[in-house]
Amino acid sequence: xxxxxxxxxxxxxxxxxxxxxxxxxxxxxxxxxxxxxxxxxxxxxxxxxxxxxxxxxxxxxxxxxxxxx
Numbered sequence: 001x002x003x004x005x006x007x008x009x010x011x012x013x014x015x016x017x018x019x020x021x022x023x024x025x026x027x028x029x030x031x032x033x034x035x036x037x038x039x040x041x042x043x044x045x046x047x048x049x050x051x052x053x054x055x056x057x058x059x060x061x062x063x064x065x066x067x068x069x
Contacts, residue, residue: 002017002048002049002052003017004017017049018046018047018049018050020050024053024056024057027043027053027054027057028057028060028061031043031057031058031061032060032061032064032065035061035065036065038068041058
C-alpha cells in the first residue's frame, strides 16, 4: 500500500504498508533474464504500491530489452 494500514490489528504491524517478498532489483533482474530467454513472466502482487512496482519493472524491461517478434 502507499498508505499505512489503519488500526492496531494491521496484518504486519512492523511495516504497516505491506510486505515485500522480492526486492525490486532482484525482481527486475529475474524478469529481464526471463524476457531475454523468451519466457513469459507471471508475478503476483496485491495492493497499489506492489502493482506500481511490477508495472515499473515491466516498463523498464521493455525499454532495456530489444524487441522481438
